[in-house]
Amino acid sequence: MSKGLLAFAVLVTAGLTLILGNPANSQRRSADLDPIVISKGQTEVVSLADTLKSGEVLATVLARQSLSPPQVAEAVSVLSDYADLRRLRAGLQLQVRRTAWDSLLDITIRIDPDHEVRLTPDGPGWLGELSALAFTVDTVLIAGHIESSLYNSIMALPLPSIGAEERIERLMWGIYGPFQWAIDFGIDIREGDSYRAVYERHVRADGSVRQARVLAAQFINRGKTHRAFWFNPREEYYDDEGGSMKRVFLKAPVDFRRISSRFSRNRHHPKLGINRAHLGTDYAAATGTSVYSTANGTVTRAGWWGGFGRAIEVRHANGYRTRYAHLSAIASGIKEGVRVKQAQVIGRVGSSGVATGPHLHYEMLRNGKAIDPRTVNLPSGNPVPQSELASFLSTRERLSAMLERDREAANRVVD
Secondary structure, X not given: OOHHHHHHHHHHHHHHHHHHOOHHHHHHHHHHOOOOOOOOOOOOEEEEEEEOXXXXXXXXXXXXXXXXXXXXXXXXXXXXXXXXXXXXXXXXXXXXXXXXXXXXXXXXXXEEOOEEEEEEEEOOEEEEEEXXXXXXEEEEEEEEEOOOOHHHHHHOOOOOOOOHHHHHHHHHHHHHHHHOOOOOOOOOOOOOOEEEEEEEEEEEOOOOEEEEEEEEEEEEEOOEEEEEEEEOOOOEEEOOOOOEOOEOOOOOOOOOXXXXXXXXXXXXXXXXXOEEEEOOEEEEOOOOOEEEOOOOEEEEEEEEOHHXXXXXXXXXXXXXXXXXXXEEEEOOOOOOXXXXXXXXXXXXXXXXXXXXXXXXXXXXXXOOEEEOOOOOOOOEOOOOOHHHHHHHHHHHHHHHHHHOOOHHHOOOEOO
């Protein structure tokens, strides 16, 4: 080989070595470039919370968290499978988690007080997962005396963990509910009356109450003791012997009231100035107060009715009819021929027609004859079936023992 060709071969070999590397050293160099696992977990996670503000839509909140328009659109699409986004209210909570390097991990949205949806990135879209929030269950015994009203007594109970919502909507109605057919809480209760109740509540992690039900209640009214026990298989309240607490008719058609005029065959009319029969009961209440049908039935009249003003008449079983007069409004959908249920709102208290002020005039007729609903012996509901009586009596004994806890135990969680 000539010197020129040998020199050219050496140069080519050197160049290839520079480009391809030395075969003898390739294994060592490859090892030098193996990836190094710095951390097998998240070194840091950044969590940001946000809230849906009044007038905003969910897309606005997501965009505020630096999601791109396509990400926002896809997230909204996935979430719509779990909730009606048009009904989301201000205050809705949202949490976004990212790595320290700003990589999106997931988004958690609390769509209602008891559920949340977790969105995790899945390629160009999202995966959604619905989960129920955890809660604890406890049983509470309360006791109190009436000084002015059941409302004021319950609000005065030393229960710091219970908010106003639970006191008013759950405890008061839980005690009122079983006895509403036997006691008129607007006019029957007296100072010195007392009550006790055992109730079960489901408490969320933030302390708010998810669900609550009075399991047993006792109310001593004018020296007479009334007791009621919840029997779950029938989902009703019964007395000590298993008789239904329900009656075919409610004691009265409005809540928290006073009687301004009673049933009378000869009463001096305050506006007309003459003596005439007053074949009903007048309940003084603020304009707009809900008026309830006192029993299941069919509306036979709804509209303007002379001196009654706006009024409703309902026909019930066994020849009974009830009338509700001087209304400020008739509830939507209430018209002749419509079926209504006991305790269904059918109108609002007012002063239409011949009335001196806002009140409800309530009448009851049996076979066309006016009767006083406060004195007539109205039929009751069905008792516990004989086949279930033993089970009910066992439940009653357990709940009765809870009700009889000593006074010092009241207002404390029952073990």
